[in-house]
Amino acid sequence: MESTRVDTEGLPTAEALAPLLPGGAIRVGGSYSVHESVLLAMTMLQAASAAGAWCAVVGVPSFGVEAAAAAGIDLERLVLVPDPGDQWLTVTAALADVAQIVLTRPLGRVVPGDVSRLSARLRQRGGALVALGSWPGADVSLRVTRSEWSGIGDGHGFLTERRVTVSASGRAGAGRPVDADLLLPAADGTVRAAVPTAAASGPGRTTPVLRPVAVAS
Template identity: 50%
Template sequence: MFEYCSMSAPSAVRALQQRITEMQVPQLGDRSVPTRSELASLLPGGALMRGCSYSVHGSLALALALIAGASASGMWCGAVGFPDLGLEAAAALGIALERFVLVPRPGDRTLGAVATLSEVLSVVLTRTSGPVRQADADRVAARLRERGAVLICVGDWPHPTSTLRVTDSRWQGLGTGRGILAQHTLTVQTMDRRGPSTRTISFDGGRPSAPRERILEALR
């Protein structure tokens, strides 16, 4: 896992580009980006699409799970603005930490960091705490289209390809104190070109011997 406190430094970006070039698994020229099979029904075409943005509400676990398929296929992914991200939980969901870039505290330069990372990563995760100006969103969207990257935003994002809103979340496998997060079942309202819909999906993503409170906090 690579952590960058400031993505504004050109030397940091060049170093990251070189590292990814050395390690990146070659990808086919398909517009689709793989995601976990359990989540395919939530997305038009059954996959994330290059150059597109997605808005996720109510579950960081779902946002991380959406990344996991791309990560497992050899793609580089990253997250901007998650200082308390539970890396153990991310790894349990299938994210390869050796190909994961974290910018935990971008301050007021969140969108700048997102745009920078989209030049070198396949999927970028971020979150918003308030409205995003359309002009800023347009600049990020142009970079996504140019580089063929995917943006997943936890929170509102202007004109996303798809909006996924979790209305119910249930875990199976946790006892008191310690246990294994065996399965996560979510009820998700989706809005995309197919129209509004509600789907229930389940996916595995647990790790044994972790304190119950810590796991649940990491996946909120």
């Protein structure tokens, strides 16, 4: 596993997320918090996985392999531990030794000492952590602040794509939050930057009405 690690000071991330991250990449030794959206967290892994990095997912049973493959994640370099129980932090720390990006869902209280030890291990091994939920001292926290689906008319039709605004904030509120409009997902299942509404309409084109729909992210 170690022979396939990506040796770089910054791990690549999806082009759509680059404007939300300092330097446009995932910092080696860094930690990132993604609130509520499994698809957004999955997108954090995609580019590094495509570049040959090992990825691990701990405590996220809704992380589906079919969706991961469709997102471009290399399943041959993906370790899944859907139900680590109360050993989730131990499992996360162990996988930080062999995977360059570890996605974990915190299932209990995380104390500063645990965060410091895990951060030191990530720096030593050249990895990074993505937490699905809150994480103390996260370099960047990503949160979907606005969500609209398109494709449903007056009570009929099919959902086609979801336009969201993702807000990124730094440690302890340092600096102003940065926002980006994304298609999460687009109609073809990919995640990419959303074209501004005016540009998408263009002369003689009609902008589709986006209606809020309460569905799982």
